[in-house]
Amino acid sequence: MSARRARPVAAAFFDRRPEDVAASLIGCTLSVGGAGGIIVEAEAYGQRDPASHSFRGETPRCRSMFGPPGTVYVYRTYGLHWCLNIVTEAPGIGAAVLIRAIEPTHGLDVMRTRRGGVRDDRLLCGGPGRLTQALAVDGDMDGLPLADAGFLIGARAVEPDVVGVPRIGISQATDLPWRMVARGSRYLSRPIPRSSAA
DNA sequence: AGCCAGATATGCT
DNA sequence: GCATATCTGGCTT
Numbered sequence: 001m002s003a004r005r006a007r008p009v010a011a012a013f014f015d016r017r018p019e020d021v022a023a024s025l026i027g028c029t030l031s032v033g034g035a036g037g038i039i040v041e042a043e044a045y046g047q048r049d050p051a052s053h054s055f056r057g058e059t060p061r062c063r064s065m066f067g068p069p070g071t072v073y074v075y076r077t078y079g080l081h082w083c084l085n086i087v088t089e090a091p092g093i094g095a096a097v098l099i100r101a102i103e104p105t106h107g108l109d110v111m112r113t114r115r116g117g118v119r120d121d122r123l124l125c126g127g128p129g130r131l132t133q134a135l136a137v138d139g140d141m142d143g144l145p146l147a148d149a150g151f152l153i154g155a156r157a158v159e160p161d162v163v164g165v166p167r168i169g170i171s172q173a174t175d176l177p178w179r180m181v182a183r184g185s186r187y188l189s190r191p192i193p194r195s196s197a198a
Numbered sequence: 199a200g201c202c203a204g205a206t207a208t209g210c211t
Numbered sequence: 212g213c214a215t216a217t218c219t220g221g222c223t224t
Contacts, residue, residue, distance in 0.1 A: 043217065051217075053208095061208060079206030081218050098217050129218045169217050189218095 006154025013153070014069035014088045018044035018095040019164070021088040022180040025097060026162045029154035032135050035107025036152075037125060040160075040185040041100040043167045043178055045085070047093045050172035054094025064143040065094045072149045074132070074142040081129030084137050086146065100168070100179070101126045103187040104134070111135070127189040165196040 006029045014021055022044040030036050045052035053062035053075070064073045065087055073085035073096050085096040102125045104111060111124050111134040118124060125131040132138070141149040161184065164177035168190060177196070181188055 045217075053217080056209085059209070075217085076207065077216055078204080078218050079216085080204070083217055085217080096217095100217080127218070167217075171215090 006152075006157070009153045009155050014086060015090065016088060018046050018088045018097050019178050019180075021086075022097045022178065023162050023164065025099075025153075026180050026182050027156040027158065027160035029105070029152070030099065030102055031106065031152045031154070032137070032150045033107075035104075035111050035135055037102040037105040037187075038182075039099060039101075040103050040182040040187050041189055042180050043098040043100055044088075044095075044180070045098065046095050046178075047089070049176075051167065051170040051174075051176075052094065052096075054096075055172075058094070062094070065096050066092050067143065068145075070146050072141045072144050072146060072151070074137060074139050076139065077129070082132040082138050083128045084132050084135075098128060099131060100128050101185075101187055101189045102131060103185060122187055126187050130189075163192065163196065165192055 022042040025039045025042045028039050030039050054065045058066050061075055064071050067087055068091045069088050071087040073087055074082055077083050084099045087096050089095040104121055104124045115124055115134050125134045160182045162180055163183050165179045166174055167179045
């Protein structure tokens with residue numbers, strides 16, 4: 001089934017707390033410019049969350065986090081990778097969901113090219129930086145509504161088994177289980193920790 | 199499984 | 212000024 005034909009999610013889909021949105025996004029399709037796949041991993045960043053860019057208020061970098069739900073927040077990390085987030089909850093809150101991995105289902109050829117010809121499809125979109133490279137997402141999209149940036153989010157075809165585990169690459173609030181993953185997926189950026197596997 | 203380099207904007211002191 | 216960063220790829224154990 002093509003993500004292109006999937007029924008789009010409701011307009012109010014993102015008007016919820018980021019942890020709810022992140023869990024609900026697992027199993028949805030994400031496509032842009034004819035490439036994409038099924039979301040298998042997403043992390044929530046909330047209001048009053050020390051790990052969130054919005055924690056210390058609005059700054060030039062995280063300005064778009066305070067826009068309306070459904071706004072794209074793209075920023076560069078470690079000086080060389082882009083990360084894709086979607087604003088949630090309500091304007092002015094500063095909540096967002098980081099898209100960390102998708103299972104590639106369409107546009108594989110163009111994504112392989114953008115990713116430098118990797119052979120293993122698990123390395124195409126398995127990781128926030130890999131995903132943005134495969135989908136050609138960059139800072140130009142920052143602050144745009146999803147649709148204006150060319151994104152299509154399709155509703156789930158089936159109910160996935162979603163589990164919440166600690167987030168990756170953060171140093172604050174490391175115990176919060178806001179990394180939502182599709183249990184059993186082989187396209188995650190990293191495996192589910194043993195401590196959370198049961 | 200673990201260590202390290204790469205490369206740069208950001209935000210705090 | 213400077214430590215940090217929602218990371219990746221390559222090399223070493």
